[in-house]
Amino acid sequence: MDVSPLLDALNDAQREAVAAPPGHTLVLAGAGSGKTRVLVHRIAWLVGVDRVPEHAILAVTFTNKAAAEMRHRVQSMVSDLGRGMWVGTFHGLAHRLLRRHFREAGLPETFQILDSDDQLRLIKRVQRDQGLDDARFPPRQSQWFINHCKDEGQRAEHLDAYGDGLKQVKIAVYAEYEARCQRSGLVDFAELLLRSQELLLRDPHLLEHYRQRFRHILVDEFQDTNEIQYAWIRLLAGDTGQVMVVGDDDQSIYGWRGAKVANVGRFQEDFPHVRLLRLEQNYRSTANILNAANALIAHNSERLGKHLWTDGAPGEPLTLFAAYNEMDEARFVVERVREWIAQGQAATDAAILYRSNAQSRIFEQQLIAAGVPYRIYGGQRFFERVEIKDTLAYLRMLTNPDDDAAFERAVNTPSRGIGAKTLAQVRARAATDQMSLWRAAGDLCDGGGLASRAAHALSDFLQLIAELGADLAGRELAEKIERVITRVELVAHYQSEGAERAQTRVENLEELVRAARGFVLQAEAAEDDPLVAFLANAALEAGESQAAEGEDCVQLMTLHAAKGLEFPLVFMCGLEDGLFPHMRAVEEAGRMEEERRLAYVGITRAKRLLYLCYAEQRRWHGGNTARRLSKFVSEIPAELIREIRPRIQVSRAWQSGGPGVSPVANQCAIKLGQNVRHDSFGHGVVVNVEGAGEHARALINFEQVGSKWMVLSYGNLEML
DNA sequence: AACACCGCGTTTTTT
């Protein structure tokens, strides 16, 4: 059996995983150890060697991107397209179950998915109606509470406040929110999982059906599973399903949103006879980079234990750059990127990583100034843009008029004279009669009780929706969207916001129509209404922000967003105590190890060259604050690091623990990193200081003319 | 309905 060509290109550990005998398997796969490869080959093995029918395989990932990649790679390996095989995200698969069995799940056929934005609006609405003060009961906290409860598998009725008044309020909000979702046929992200779990629990026949069907369950990034996802896998597996989970406890960085690394250990207890395999050979990074990562992560105590190794070359040492301030840091990084590109390397092979999104701006500025193409990940997503959501709200109304979230958005966008007062009446009626806003509005129009102007405006809206419904029936998906945009006069509406803004909005609307035209129903969803499927897809797959794909550009993203990716050249920036590890993580117990894992993830992204950067001074929350090098850097053996400070030789402030100001600089009341302006040389940064009193001189790095020594008592420098 | 002002938060983010 092991002569299968499937195993040829694999190492021993990988082979063992791919050709694992029947039973449960836990694969601890270190960074860059060929994790995805193993999963894909395993599926191919099951189908090709073990003769498992494709429909008996369920493969789960976390992100759409990972699911798409897996689908793609499986298709290229398994002769025929992965037909009947379920490959998707937890949410996508749960959604599929609910669509198939909407009746048993207690949902309307046209139920829609509530994204977090809509969810927050709805919660705000609920809280306001319950007379809660937003300041005392922040809606965001309620949202977090509700999602957290659902992630833990708990319904409002299961919860007990134990006399905690605040919790009592949250539970009440949860209950009312859920009631409204149910009335409107809306399902939020966490609900997808919880509801589909309940569906299976409540319907033994259905559960048995799926247990019989999915004999093989594979889970990627298992360390990121939360309580409900874990329970979901367990439930589906039952006693018959064979589960292979692949994960790396050292790369668990989503504890703050409910992921439980403990699930990795639990898996071994909850499932019988788990075969534990380790993938420890790294094929990605040079030995130096890998050793740095190993040394760093060794500082964590809660580990299952794993030691990555490579038989590759040591490669270059890591480079540590101490910048004066964040501007200097950005300049340095951009300069290195330019050199990289000048050497004929691809820009896309370089990544600038940072802890928080706020850091991206300065890099963006410098990249623009240097004319280097770049792409920032993690901006606003396509389907979350206002114009898209406005348009989709109408389509949602047409699909399911009881969708209150859609009603609230569409009813006065563009403004058509339906003000707060009128809406309050509609909401009140809906509340008393326990009906949707749509039906309450209808009743109000029919039954009078509204001021005539309001009644007109409202009935115009109701009529608009009715007419649109009639007009769109039977048309193609893309045409429906086009007609909504025209009929509702959305373009004119956005025009009032200013020409430039309107221009992008219109372009996005065109993109939306294009997306609809190119929308292909998944085979499994063929029986669904294309519009319903399109709307669900829009929520589940919110889409990347800037789809400028194909262009060769530097990649900018947070460390979190970098997980799963690799780059020949990596810059980890802002390695300063308080920023990374983040202040908030230092305060909360258990978070420090997660921060360290995040650093580990960052380091292991690099294939060949890794730069560690920090600024001794940084503009942060207003003031200019002195920074100290991140303790994570000191956890990397010094012999792996080459430190460069090209323009300054002062005491190493971070080592003595003091602020990033040289003693010399201190005496003359001019700080390194100080921004200055000179009448003829323009703007610059103080880079070094010598002497004292009248003889004190400073090396200034001017933006326009480069570095110059200036005697402070002569040079007419303006401190900025 | 548009604009101004005030207060607050300010890590990470998928689905």
Place this chain on the structure above:
DNA sequence: ACGCGGTGTT
């Protein structure tokens, strides 16, 4: 410092 969201004013 800054931007956002929510509230109050015209």
